[in-house]
Amino acid sequence: MFVFDNLSILFLFLILLGVVPNLFYSFGYLPHIKRKAYYLIHYFAFITSMAGVVVAGNALLFLFFWELMSLTSWQLILSDIEGKSTIKAARFYFFMTHFGFMFLLLFFLIVTDGDLGISFLEMKSIAANFAYPSILFFFVILGLLSKAGAVPMHVWLPYAHPAAPSPVSALMSGVMLKIAIYGMFRFLFDILGTWQVEWGVLILIMGAISSLIGVLYALSEHDIKALLANHSIENIGIILMGFGMGMIFSSLHLPKLSSFAFVAALFHTFNHMSFKSLLFMGAGSVLHQTGTKNMEKYGGLIKSMPITAFTFLLASISISALPPTNGFLSEWMVFQSLLASSSIDSVTLKLAIPFSIFALALTGGLAIACFVKVFGIEFLGLHRSVNAKHAHEVNGLMKMGMILMSLVVVSLMLFAPFFIKLFDGAIKGLSGTTIYTQIFPNIWSLHSINNNGGVVSPLILLIALIVITAALYLVFRSLNIKQRVFHTWACGYNATPRSQYSATGFAGPIRRFFTWLYDPKEHFEKEVISEHKTKFIDASFSVHVEPLFQRFIYEGAVKLTNKISYFVYRLAHFEQSRYAAMIFNMLLSILFSYRIFVHQFSWATLALESVVMIISVKVLLLGEKR
Amino acid sequence: MILYIAMILLMILLSPLVLSFIKMLKMFLLYKKPISIFQGYRDFSKLLSKEIIISKETSQITHIAPYLVLSPLLLTLFFLPPVSSGEYYVSFVDAFTITGLISLSTFFLMLLGLDSASSFGGLGSSREAFISALVEPAMILTLFSVSMMANNLGVGQAGLNLSKHFPYEHMASFIFAGISFFILLVAENGRIPVDNPETHLELTMVHEAMILDLSGFYLALIESASSIKFMIFASLFASLFLPFGLDLPVVLAIGVFILKIFFIAFLVAILEVNTAKLRLFKVPNLLGIAIVFSFLSLITFYVLGA
Numbered sequence: 001m002f003v004f005d006n007l008s009i010l011f012l013f014l015i016l017l018g019v020v021p022n023l024f025y026s027f028g029y030l031p032h033i034k035r036k037a038y039y040l041i042h043y044f045a046f047i048t049s050m051a052g053v054v055v056a057g058n059a060l061l062f063l064f065f066w067e068l069m070s071l072t073s074w075q076l077i078l079s080d081i082e083g084k085s086t087i088k089a090a091r092f093y094f095f096m097t098h099f100g101f102m103f104l105l106l107f108f109l110i111v112t113d114g115d116l117g118i119s120f121l122e123m124k125s126i127a128a129n130f131a132y133p134s135i136l137f138f139f140v141i142l143g144l145l146s147k148a149g150a151v152p153m154h155v156w157l158p159y160a161h162p163a164a165p166s167p168v169s170a171l172m173s174g175v176m177l178k179i180a181i182y183g184m185f186r187f188l189f190d191i192l193g194t195w196q197v198e199w200g201v202l203i204l205i206m207g208a209i210s211s212l213i214g215v216l217y218a219l220s221e222h223d224i225k226a227l228l229a230n231h232s233i234e235n236i237g238i239i240l241m242g243f244g245m246g247m248i249f250s251s252l253h254l255p256k257l258s259s260f261a262f263v264a265a266l267f268h269t270f271n272h273m274s275f276k277s278l279l280f281m282g283a284g285s286v287l288h289q290t291g292t293k294n295m296e297k298y299g300g301l302i303k304s305m306p307i308t309a310f311t312f313l314l315a316s317i318s319i320s321a322l323p324p325t326n327g328f329l330s331e332w333m334v335f336q337s338l339l340a341s342s343s344i345d346s347v348t349l350k351l352a353i354p355f356s357i358f359a360l361a362l363t364g365g366l367a368i369a370c371f372v373k374v375f376g377i378e379f380l381g382l383h384r385s386v387n388a389k390h391a392h393e394v395n396g397l398m399k400m401g402m403i404l405m406s407l408v409v410v411s412l413m414l415f416a417p418f419f420i421k422l423f424d425g426a427i428k429g430l431s432g433t434t435i436y437t438q439i440f441p442n443i444w445s446l447h448s449i450n451n452n453g454g455v456v457s458p459l460i461l462l463i464a465l466i467v468i469t470a471a472l473y474l475v476f477r478s479l480n481i482k483q484r485v486f487h488t489w490a491c492g493y494n495a496t497p498r499s500q501y502s503a504t505g506f507a508g509p510i511r512r513f514f515t516w517l518y519d520p521k522e523h524f525e526k527e528v529i530s531e532h533k534t535k536f537i538d539a540s541f542s543v544h545v546e547p548l549f550q551r552f553i554y555e556g557a558v559k560l561t562n563k564i565s566y567f568v569y570r571l572a573h574f575e576q577s578r579y580a581a582m583i584f585n586m587l588l589s590i591l592f593s594y595r596i597f598v599h600q601f602s603w604a605t606l607a608l609e610s611v612v613m614i615i616s617v618k619v620l621l622l623g624e625k626r
Numbered sequence: 627m628i629l630y631i632a633m634i635l636l637m638i639l640l641s642p643l644v645l646s647f648i649k650m651l652k653m654f655l656l657y658k659k660p661i662s663i664f665q666g667y668r669d670f671s672k673l674l675s676k677e678i679i680i681s682k683e684t685s686q687i688t689h690i691a692p693y694l695v696l697s698p699l700l701l702t703l704f705f706l707p708p709v710s711s712g713e714y715y716v717s718f719v720d721a722f723t724i725t726g727l728i729s730l731s732t733f734f735l736m737l738l739g740l741d742s743a744s745s746f747g748g749l750g751s752s753r754e755a756f757i758s759a760l761v762e763p764a765m766i767l768t769l770f771s772v773s774m775m776a777n778n779l780g781v782g783q784a785g786l787n788l789s790k791h792f793p794y795e796h797m798a799s800f801i802f803a804g805i806s807f808f809i810l811l812v813a814e815n816g817r818i819p820v821d822n823p824e825t826h827l828e829l830t831m832v833h834e835a836m837i838l839d840l841s842g843f844y845l846a847l848i849e850s851a852s853s854i855k856f857m858i859f860a861s862l863f864a865s866l867f868l869p870f871g872l873d874l875p876v877v878l879a880i881g882v883f884i885l886k887i888f889f890i891a892f893l894v895a896i897l898e899v900n901t902a903k904l905r906l907f908k909v910p911n912l913l914g915i916a917i918v919f920s921f922l923s924l925i926t927f928y929v930l931g932a
Contacts, residue, residue: 300743302685322733323698323726335722339770339779347929354924357770358763358917365762368729369755376740376751382683445718454720454779461701461723468697472847481843482677488684488744488839495683501740501748509756513910 003057003120006429010266010422011054011182017408018175018273019047025281025401026167028394032288033165039079046072046171053179059108059123060116066104070097070147073176076168077160089156089163096156100146107139111191120190127191131601137199140187141206148180150240151210154233155550158217161232162225162293166284167401169225173232174277178269181239185262188247189430197251201352204244208359210237213549215366219373219507220518220545223293224283227374228276231319234363235272238334239265241356245337248349255433257340259424260449263435264333266423267416271326274412275315278405282312285398286378289391295377295503299384305393309379311406316371318409321364324461326412329446332456335360340450366510373506382497416458417443504543511543518545571621581620589613629876630714634703637861640884641853642666644860644891649824651895666853670846678842683743691734691741692840692847698727699854706858707785707865710879711872717783721769724781725762728814728858731851732758738848739836746828750835753906757820757832760913761813767920768806771799771927772866785865789872796931802923804867809916811859811894813909815852818898820909823852830903860890 026043033039049072052065074097077090108116110130111123127136146153161169188195214234221227242265249258285308286301287293302309318325338360341353383389393399412419417440424436439447445457488495511518526539572578592609646666653660662668680688702724708715732754739751769781775793776784793800813820821832828835837848864886871882904912 300683300685302687306686317730317733320729320733321726322730323723328726332722332726335766336720336779339774342774342928350928351925354767354921354928357924358767358921361763361766362759364729364766365759368733368762369759372733372736372740372751372755376737376748380685380687380737380741381743381748448720448779452778452780452783454722455718456720456723461727464701464704465694465697468700469693472693472696476843479674479843481674484677484679485682486679488681488742490744490746495681495743497743499745500743501745501752506748506752506755509752509906510759512907513756 001057001061002055004055006422006426007182007185008054010426011178012051013422014178014270014273015047015050015054015175017270018171018277021281021401021404021408022167022171022174022277023401024397024404025170025284028397028399028401029165029167029284029288033080035079039076039165042072042075042079043168046076046168050175050179054182058117058119059112063101063105063108063116067101069176069179070094070101073097073164073168073172076172077164079168080165082163086163089159093156093160096146096153100143100153102143103139103146104143107136107143107187110136110139120186123191124193128193133192134196134199136192137188137195140184140192141203144180144183144187145206145240148177148184148236148240149210149233150206150236151213151233152549152553154210154214155547155554157229157233158221158226158547161229161280162223166225166280166287169229170277170280170284173229173280174273177232177236178273181236181243181265181269184243185266185426185430195247195251197248197346197349200244200247200249200251201349202244203240203247204352204356207237207240207242207244208356210234210240211363212237212359215363215370216514216517217545217547219366219370219510220520220543222295222503224287224295224298224374224378225280225293227295227370228279228283231279231367231370232272232276234367235268235276235319238331238360238363239268239272241265241360242268242330242334242337245334245341248344249337249340250431252344254343255431256435256438256449257337259427259431259433259435260333260340260439261337262427262431263420263423263439264330264337266426267333267420268327268330270419270423271318271330271409271412274405274408275318275327278311278315278402278409279319281398281402281405282308282315285394285402286391288394288398290385290387292385292387295374297385298378298388299381299497299500300379301383301388301391302379304391305379307393307399308402311402312379313375314406314409316375318413320368320371322368323456324413324458324465326409326416326458329413329416329456329458331360331364332454333446333448336448336450336453340448340453343450369507369510373503377501377503377506381500382495384497384500384502413458413462416446420446504541511545517548519548520545578621578623585613585617585621588616627714629710629712630708633709633713633880636880637703637706637857638700638850638854640887641850641857642670644887645853645856647888648891648895648898651892652899655895655899670850673842673846673849676842678844681742681744681839684741684839687737687741688840688844691738692844694734695731695738696847696851696854698730699851699858702727702858703854705782706861707782708872709865709883710874710876711786711789712876715782715786717778717786718780719782720779721766721773721781724769724862725765728765728855729758729762731855735836735848735851738840742839744839746831746835746838749828750832750838753832754836756906757813757909757913760910760917761810764806764913764916764920765810765814767917767924768803768810769862769866771920771924772803772807774924774927775800775803776866781862781866785869786872788866788869792869796927798930799923799927800867802919802926806916806919806923807863807867808893809912809919811863811890812897813913813916815856815859817894819901819904819912822903857887860887863890 049065049068056062111127149157211234218227218230246258246261318327321328321331428434521544523542526536529535650660705716705719736751739747773784775796776787816833822830
């Protein structure tokens with residue numbers, strides 16, 4: 001019925017770490033939610049369902065809790081309706097999550113042979129006898145990664161996360177996406193068991209592309225919550241890169257390297273939970289104080305909201321993978337497992353891996369640029385709107401939530417050996433290989449598993465940084481230097497809020513460099529004085545970037561569906577005999593494909609069945625040409 | 627151990643001299659009256675005695691960031707490859723950590739630019755964010771490919787291994803990596819084709835724009851950070867791409883090392899005199915070359931083993 005092995009308990013722990021600070025924050029946020037009872041019921045049902053998914057021991061319970069998780073989060077998005085965009089976002093989310101659910105259902109119907117009550121162990125033997133394991137794998141990744149938000153199933157994230165109330169965005173991005181990662185571990189290890197090397201490569205490439213696409217769209221975003229949602233795509237990409245390397249190594253029979261990569265993926269899962277929840281909480285506090293999600297309206301908030309600002313700074317440093325934070329440690333592990341690939345023989349694989357290293361490194365660089373933009377525009381400089389001027393620190397409970405979450409971030413950095421021991425235990429339960437003693441010979445330094453690999457010691461780095469900074473500060477104190485306060489020099493003018501750099505301007509060079517990807521829609525209007533081109537009273541500039549994937553894949557799919565349904569409509573509308581014929585043909589094709597799918601495949605029967613299908617369609621459905 | 631500490635102190639002490647040397651050489655080549663080679667020290671001591679003017683618009687970040695710009699770079703000095711083969715060194719720190727520490731310093735420098743609410747600061751930060759985002763992948767790929775040629779991912783150990791077994795069999799990827807790293811040295815330190823360290827003109831500024839509102843002790847911290855950053859890159863280039871002279875007696879080895887540093891400074895000065903500064907949107911082309919070379923280096927090493 002339920003499973004409580006190391007992996008389940010590990011993810012219960014993740015949910016606990018993510019939920020406890022969120023509870024404080026959520027109760028602090030509650031006065032601003034209109035439908036309180038509605039919100040609370042769905043909030044707690046959401047948390048329960050997430051815990052339910054990770055302990056579910058059979059398909060029925062898994063699907064039940066999975067669907068409950070989707071539905072409650074969908075309702076939570078709708079708990080604060082701010083106009084049509086919220087409803088549209090919720091509808092998009094509803095569609096995407098059920099798109100994934102359908103594939104999970106198909107997966108389970110195949111691996112359970114129709115009996116949804118059997119355990120994962122029994123499913124494994126059925127799955128092993130199934131003729132086309134790759135189809136099962138595709139069902140798994142379509143079902144789970146559409147929830148996790150990997151490219152190309154990521155399009156709902158930047159709509160759904162901003163629409164939800166902030167504590168819920170923190171939970172959805174911090175914890176719910178990780179439940180999909182849990183599913184990846186559970187299904188691939190416990191149900192599919194062995195896997196082909198191509199699957200790992202596919203996951204690795206999806207991860208590399210997700211991380212780049214996520215960070216690039218994050219940079220072009222002005223809506224703070226949509227920006228953070230895009231960063232979730234990036235981090236899911238990094239997790240998948242670790243996961244994909246683990247799968248590649250495992251299918252090449254390199255158990256130690258594979259365990260190392262899986263541990264890296266799990267570590268990044270935890271890290272992303274911690275800092276992304278913290279970032280969403282900080283964004284929520286700012287949003288709550290200023291009443292807008294537009295970054296161009298913030299500025300100077302560090303003076304009025306110091307606790308929000310400094311916890312946000314901690315999370316920004318961590319998500320940018322700067323040493324010695326926890327985000328750095330897990331990205332370091334992913335890097336090391338990518339580099340361990342030099343022992344692989346296959347040349348194509350060897351070519352795929354420098355590309356991934358490059359993608360991860362570029363992602364790191366762009367993430368730094370992005371978080372300088374977020375923190376700098378949001379908290380530094382002068383206030384850019386009246387609301388930002390009158391902002392003040394949020395209430396005690398919300399502060400408590402943010403402080404607790406930053407403690408989680410710090411403890412993931414300080415107690416990395418302890419956490420890695422947990423991850424190692426979970427991986428040991430799945431694959432049977434333990435590597436803890438090799439990567440942590442002592443608690444000071446984290447070793448890479450490959451030969452002549454690198455070593456990093458988070459504690460020593462942290463202590464050394466503190467010591468050096470303290471020494472410099474002591475020098476400063478001992479010099480006894482006078483200080484004077486004066487205005488910023490702005491070429492003889494006053495420094496005004498409007499003369500500062502904006503978020504759009506900050507990302508300008510990068511947007512211009514990646515024009516081919518963004519294809520930005522720029523609107524530039526100015527009111528000129530007596531037809532002088534350069535003299536104007538008033539000017540406005542705005543940029544809008546529409547995601548490429550949405551335009552091509554999603555809107556294309558909608559158009560195609562419309563065309564097909566129009567064709568069907570023309571064919572069979574108001575013609576009962578044709579309608580019946582259509583149903584008959586559909587049944588026939590399902591029966592044929594089921595036979596091919598489940599039983600043995602042979603070209604002769606395929607040809608025969610195709611002929612039967614074509615004749616049946618021609619005779620019954622299309623008829624003679626009119 | 628004493629040699630290790632002494633070498634770090636020597637590098638800190640030498641770093642203003644190297645930058646002054648570049649400036650002096652450039653002025654000499656341009657038929658100007660050259661500044662003294664000790665100008666760096668004079669500026670530093672003068673800055674220490676001045677008062678600090680804090681801008682009214684800034685926040686606590688201005689008081690925190692200058693320390694955090696300098697301290698990661700100082701920490702990086704401890705992880706560099708050894709200068710002579712008998713010396714103590716930290717063998718295990720890899721390229722990702724070193725790049726990370728340098729990025730940490732850049733991160734706070736960029737925040738400093740945005741803190742003073744002036745349009746110059748934002749301009750500098752925005753450009754620096756753009757450039758450093760493109761530098762980072764090239765830097766990581768280059769250092770990794772060199773350290774894989776040296777058969778050890780730790781940069782310190784890699785420097786030593788290279789001096790013992792020069793990778794003649796991987797010459798192609800070694801040269802690719804060398805070209806890429808030299809471009810990065812120029813780009814990361816804000817030298818001429820990428821950024822002009824001497825002007826205060828808004829069209830050309832990157833690094834200078836971010837620190838326009840600093841003065842006194844804080845400016846001294848930032849200035850020494852930029853000279854130490856040059857020292858880090860120069861010594862990485864010296865140890866990884868000019869790996870000879872480590873087996874000489876200690877004093878000679880140190881002498882050779884200093885000569886190598888000044889040789890690199892000489893190359894940079896010649897480059898600066900002979901090229902014009904690139905427009906900001908031409909800079910990605912240069913960095914693109916660095917990225918392509920580092921990529922090529924890794925791929926030739928990985929796939930061809932050459």
